[in-house]
């Protein structure tokens with residue numbers, strides 16, 4: 025099948041990824057709707073605030089048409105408690121001129137004739153002159169709303185003055201109008217009573233009235249002030265939805281290694297970024313459009329008077345800038361749940377800069393052009409400046425707003441103070457959008473990804489970036505101890521030196537090594553730097569076509585790192601690998617390799633919201649399969665992994681086994697010539713596992729498979745050739761039988777007994793002769809003793825004796841009650857444990873890592889990790905000249921480290937067995953005697 029290449033492939037990947045983005049948004053309807061239509065809630069909120077402002081200003085007639093204004097006739101002097109923030113005890117008014125009898129009478133008349141409420145004498149204070157009143161004011165702030173000052177000039181002239189506390193305190197958003205509330209009533213009362221006194225008629229009528237103008241409602245004022253007050257913050261909050269959602273989608277793809285999976289399948293970065301950009305641009309257009317339309321629907325002058333295109337463009341460009349910013353920040357975040365926190369932080373910073381912007385900073389002559397340029401790189405700042413221009417253009421009822429032809433016109437009166445036009449804002453927003461987008465792609469390359477891989481800061485200046493060729497240095501490494509591994513290394517080195525490309529070889533690994541750089545972690549007081557870690561220390565091997573190579577090894581051995589290097593996820597530190605003639609060190613070679621490999625990574629790399637069918641369609645498109653064949657190939661693969669019934673169900677609801685099967689199917693898309701399966705059957709039940717084994721077995725034809733597994737049974741059944749790695753090195757390589765015969769403890773003989781009740785009752789005693797028979801001839805004890813069978817492990821060195829021994833045993837079958845004898849090699853698991861143990865021992869010896877073995881006899885012995893037969897110093901005597909030893913049983917804990925699971929009964933150290941590790945000294949600890957054990961090579 026011919027796979028697509030170049031531009032057609034880029035276009036195919038782009039459309040497939042775009043469809044994926046669309047599906048993800050569709051399946052996440054709630055978030056998408058919030059992104060698209062949250063503008064409605066913000067506009068509604070501004071509308072409600074505007075209405076609330078109107079309601080709170082209920083005494084004002086600003087919002088209604090005043091056709092027939094009501095006249096207020098001689099309003100009374102209000103009680104002082106009516107004053108907003110009056111300080112108690114308070115006085116209704118104070119007055120001066122109390123040395124005049126006539127004035128005193130006038131004031132008494134004011135108090136007594138106050139309409140509807142005569143004023144009691146304790147609510148009024150009198151003084152001699154205005155100076156005394158002022159002094160009293162100073163010591164009694166807010167205790168009186170007004171004062172009257174009378175002067176009796178002569179019999180016909182009494183002059184007076186009025187003082188009011190005009191401070192405009194607000195209460196619940198309402199401002200007190202002290203002139204009409206206090207000043208006018210005091211003035212009317214004073215004039216009325218002076219007139220009556222002068223005329224001499226206490227009933228003289230004095231009605232004073234006033235009323236406002238008849239006029240239409242001042243509709244725009246509150247609308248604009250609600251938008252002025254809340255608009256910038258609310259519009260910023262609205263654009264945060266898209267920002268946070270985009271950030272979270274990108275980080276989720278990174279966190280779940282979905283991006284890595286797509287890279288392994290050969291996705292172009294251009295297709296990836298463009299697919300997100302186009303999808304987000306569409307969402308942004310819809311959300312900006314809905315914001316402007318809702319604004320118009322709620323009759324805001326800002327949206328009605330400014331031209332539609334001018335407002336829409338400002339919101340669109342700003343939101344696109346926020347998307348670019350989300351792209352940049354996604355390079356620095358590795359956990360999707362942090363997206364909301366980062367969104368909140370960006371909102372907070374934007375809010376602060378918004379406040380700063382309201383002080384004219386930096387768009388005035390006081391500030392330098394540099395501060396304006398730097399300030400404008402943060403999109404919310406430019407946006408708020410643009411918003412301010414549009415708000416000012418509609419700030420009063422007559423404001424005609426800005427239309428397209430006025431976008432180049434400055435709002436300022438003279439050229440010297442003209443720093444911004446709408447056109448400048450648009451140009452800046454387009455510029456910063458492109459700037460942040462390019463920066464996002466740059467950071468995506470240089471910030472360590474989920475595998476800790478990053479390019480150098482000046483990667484684009486390196487010739488290798490453009491030519492696709494990199495160096496090929498091979499570091500010297502310690503020669504392997506194992507003869508098969510050494511032989512393999514010699515063959516590969518020779519072929520590499522001669523430049524021979526064996527047509528039967530799919531992968532040739534040439535001294536592949538990987539060192540992870542140390543990382544610096546910021547603690548509360550100091551930085552903690554970890555040292556570089558050598559995960560793979562020089563691998564040399566050939567992997568043949570049409571074969572399944574099984575890579576085994578304990579946790580942390582370096583298997584996944586090796587696969588990551590071969591699939592181009594991790595760049596190698598030194599060495600190389602040639603896959604079907606292409607080097608993994610060259611970017612051109614790697615892109616060719618990606619077309620012919622399939623990868624089933626260790627962890628399921630799937631979108632919960634996509635079905636298995638959609639996954640296969642997506643990955644098939646990324647690989648470049650012709651669109652016409654994708655449907656049938658997906659159906660075929662789904663049938664192979666028995667997922668046809670669940671083809672349309674979302675992967676999020678799959679069981680662990682179903683997810684693994686889907687991952688296997690993804691790895692087999694496009695008939696790859698080399699398939700990497702990293703622990704493909706983890707979490708599967710035995711039936712499903714066997715089914716997947718069948719699929720893998722079938723898939724061997726015509727391709728090479730590299731499989732890593734922790735199941736020895738799987739390796740035994742599927743592996744044509746097995747390599748065991750430990751501590752970054754290849755420890756052994758060969759077929760299963762070869763490994764078992766070389767590294768197993770020997771042969772395993774299982775003797776089954778005839779089912780006979782009488783015999784069985786005496787089984788213990790009737791089996792003694794058989795045990796003696798094994799002991800006398802082969803010097804072995806049973807390792808397992810059950811009702812129906814007994815198992816003996818026979819060391820390799822007894823191989824020559826076996827033919828005669830088993831011949832004799834068969835002859836005496838009836839005597840021993842034997843029904844069947846089975847002889848086999850040790851299991852692969854035993855081989856694995858032996859190799860792992862040796863590697864641990866080697867590293868523990870090199871590093872001096874010790875663990876404590878608590879013997880049943882009560883003695884504690886310090887031994888190197890992995891040591892099998894341990895001699896106990898101080899137990900030597902005449903009977904046991906070399907002392908006592910035990911066999912230590914090891915197992916791996918959850919983290920892959922070896923730990924002691926038990927030990928055998930104590931036994932004599934045989935003569936002539938060599939000591940591998942001799943402790944240099946004995947140590948004492950916590951008052952308890954602790955000795956270091958010797959390691960005995962009893963196995964060899």
Ligand SMILES: Nc1ncnc2c1ncn2[C@@H]1O[C@H](COP(=O)(O)OP(=O)(O)OP(=O)(O)O)[C@@H](O)[C@H]1O
Nearest residue numbers: 475476540557559578579580581582583584585586
């Ligand atoms: N990005 C990384 N940075 C630093 N060290 C790493 C990184 N990835 C892996 N390692 C270390 O490299 C060693 C090899 O890891 P690797 O995942 O290759 O082991 P493995 O054989 O695949 O183990 P497992 O069976 O658990 O998957 C481990 O000690 C691991 O901690």
